[in-house]
Amino acid sequence: MKREEPPIEAELLEARESVTLRELCQACDIEAEYVIEFVEVGVIEPHAGQRPNEWRFPPRSLVRLQRAVRLHRDLSVGPAGAALALDLIEEVAVLRRRLRWLEGGPLD
């Protein structure tokens, strides 16, 4: 017999005001210097804080940074290239969705 376990509670990241540099480092398993490099080329942008240790990022930054790290790790894309690729990837996703609607509505 399988016992019913209570569901695991999940936190919606977007509901938070911001994420910290430390959280970004931890979630992507990278050093702070590496995050700073990605900030310098605009992969992510802090919306508060002057110095790196005061930086606060919009929650959406996490998904972008993880993606940039994967592109770097798997495809050897540099930080500036990752910034460009991410913008294009996001734009393509929006266009693909619109195209799907226009070409006969949503799919099952």
Added chain:
Amino acid sequence: MEYKDYYSILGVERDASADDIKRAYRKLARKYHPDVSSETDAESKFQELQEAYEVLKDPEKRAAYDQLGQGYQQGQDFRPPPDWEQHFDFGGGGFTGGDAGAFSDFFESLFGQAAGGGARGFGGRGGAGGFHGRGQDHTARVEIPLETAYSGGQHTITLQSPESPARGNVQARPRSLNVRIPAGVTDGQQIRLSGQGGSGAGSGASGDLYLEIHLRPHRLFRPEGRDIHLDLPIAPWEAALGTTVKVPTLGGEVDMRIPAGARSGQRLRLKGRGLPGSPPGDQYLHLRIVAPKPKTDEERELYERMRDQMAFDPRAGLFGRAA
């Protein structure tokens, strides 16, 4: 277990040079990388590529693979000789880029012992460098129904999660999690499951699991952020005269007033009927006027009377006036 033809996976000849292999891998990796590709099986394809490259880029592994795999075809049943590992030393090589946690049984049986420490979930990093008390954070992508995003609720996900038993031999084992999805999550957002990532070392806390949420395409509704779009078919007389119709929303049916003189393509808004949040999204109705085919003589006569009595040229704007 099935033999894997790593050469055919990368699309190279068996005598391909290291450069050829690298080039072939790079090209295919760009095509199938899950962050870039729109192919439905991108993730498994990419995994397969990484596995193939992991072996073929390393001269020692490649030599071992070549020797063992002579005469085998892709998919054929394969058993390695019992003592074969003694001939090769993979101990120091380690893994550089691949996701060893999700490699195939075939790979595991050939190079399994070298995989210690290299395992990770989608997006995580290997733990080879340095000691950390806290477990790693893991990341995965999950598709949920739109209804779950609207009302929140339980959703069971299955992850290919690497286990890390004490002996260091890492195996990917599917792990099922029953997750309570918070209401109002939108496409592309992340949720965090505290303590569901990699186990910590010693007394260190476990890492977290981040799930990137994607909404499964819905039969009727098209989400855009928190807003929901729906095509609403109406009859020509409903558009002309105005009416009140029942409209489906994620929260159930509501009555909607269509103003007289409504046009095809017009957008009506049901405030606050989109995905919940602060503020909640709206539902937009895109009106589509549908003219029925006349089925009886009476219906045909109705159309004929409209043709004869209504002075209406829908194409008036296409000709002449501009000049």
